[in-house]
Amino acid sequence: MGRTAKDSLVKGIIYLATGITLSVLLSIVGFIFVKGIGLVNWDFLTRDYNEKVVYAFVESGEVPLSIDEESLKSKQPYDQRYETLQEGPIYVENIGAAIASVSYKNHSTEREQIVISYIEKDSPLNGAIDSTGKAITIGTDYILQSINGTDFGDMTLEEVAETITAESGELKIKVVQPGGGIKSNIITTLYMVLLSLIVALPLGIFGAIYLTEYAKPGRLVNAIRFAAECLAGIPSIIFGLFGMAFFVVAMNFQISLISGSLTVAIILLPVIIRSTEEALKTVPMAFREGSLALGATKLQTIFKVVLPCAVPGIATAVLLSIGRVVGESAALLLTAGTVAQIPGTLFSPGSTLTVQAYYVAKEEGNIELACAIGIVIIVIVIVLNILSRITSDKLDVFNKK
């Protein structure tokens, strides 16, 4: 084979490899978006994962239907994620809302439920309060279970409509807010990010200051650098084991937000130390010398001159860290648990978005839901990526001149 032919063959292989890399990326992101996008909506982001039973107190009224039958039918009465329409909808005047019967699929069990499919603008349901007098929202696709103590258990849709119509005055309605949302996971993730940064950021920044500004080359500095490198190389499951042994068991923090965030803080240390060090190194020596020549102490120089110049670098470190926390799963699985709830205290468990994605994929086999959570995660990752690009560009100003 001639040289040119051989060269173009090799070139072709290189193009092929690059093509594979790119198509893998596209297919992963594409897969997650295509599979999950149908589930991502406002309710998905703002609802809890678990169903919530609410007792609502409503003053009954007489609200006529303001739209025609056809458009009432076309109102999607059910949450498309889990349900199929069986009967209805029927409009009930005294609560100003339409109800429909759906077969509601909850994980593995399937049962018929009465849901609210449409709510009039001036429906009394919009003024619903709970037993403490706090206003609550009742939305379409909430499940109706009983009214004034009459359980809808085995009733048909017509019977339920009649029962509701027969009631008047103050109605006590038992409704179930459907689950399947990720509000608690989003909030847990935020808590986790904040807590771990509060711990890791000062440690990492001060550590980096020591390494760049004070330390003289020697055994101590080598040990610290070697340790940081080791930390960066340890897989997260080992951090999880350590967190389990130390924070959960030895410190008796239980599987909780605090155990999880402290474990993650250790994972973040090398990330923060490294990027802060890089940032401090870009600050020209002349700045320090100028400051010292003006009579400033070393400490003043660091805090008034060096650190302000390194702020974009530290911002990059923060963004990278947030990405790390959002992406972390194995360590958190062992230390913060898989309970989809908003942690009430530092010592209660909660699952972050990533852990939740794992949980629904593995334990419930619900790939669509995992992909929907994946979309939220990928959007966060992309935003962080772009932001960190901007901040790290800002850092290069000293060297560009």
Place this chain on the structure above:
Amino acid sequence: MQAIKRKKRKETIIEGFFLICAFVAVISVLAITVFVFFNGLKPFISNSYPIWDFLTGVEWRPGSNMYGIFYMIVGSIYATFGAILIGVPVAILTAVYISELAGSRLGKMIRFAVELLAGIPSVLYGVFGLGIIVPYVLKISPMAQGESLLATILVLAIMILPTVVSISETSISAVPKEYREGSYALGASKIQTIFKVVLPAARSGIMTGVILGIGRAIGETMAVMLVCGNPIAGIPTSLFDQIRPLTTNIALEMGYASGVHQELLYSTGVVLFIFIMIINLAVNKLVKAKVGS
């Protein structure tokens, strides 16, 4: 005089404080090592489970007090090796394309894509594997399920791409221009220059990337857990066999294990830890060798 002295003392104290902060990294590494090893070696020291049975056993049945991890070690090694075999060539060639063949704009775009790939959490790779790779493997597999060594290898191969690409690309870009010019001057073509001059010159950097890739593959948990099958026994003999790597063994059972069972999960961690330490030392040595030359 007094004021200067006080100032000096303050400076020393704060320097000490900074040192302590920096030292937290060292303390963490020590604490992690001590805690994991302490818990992991307990069952062998207290003789509640023989270490030989642990290391050579091929069945993990906590119910009947059988804890062998040999088949997991084999599974871990097979999966990592397979992933390297597939992922590394693709990654190095992609790195070559980015730094040598692509224009600066196209190169930048691909680099951004690779960085994005690196930022995707491992769970999502697992979900992708479960949703796409596992069903495809099932189609060609003689077994009844798609979760297999092959699926694990493919997912891991994808996962090590960004690591190996970005490190190889950096070290290829770092090869001095003169090397290439010298090669061209001798009449070599671009492709010959890349493979005979540039890649050998960037060898140690690429090796570092590969070893970090190995580290990532062997330590990966969540993605693998979704696609590997996690059988309770059996050394894998074909690509379609299920495997249970060391990492997933820990993550699967840690939540509810207790007593010897839990301690032996820590022991699994110790074995994994030793693998990782060997890899870390190799990286360290390579990086030092590079600085030396």
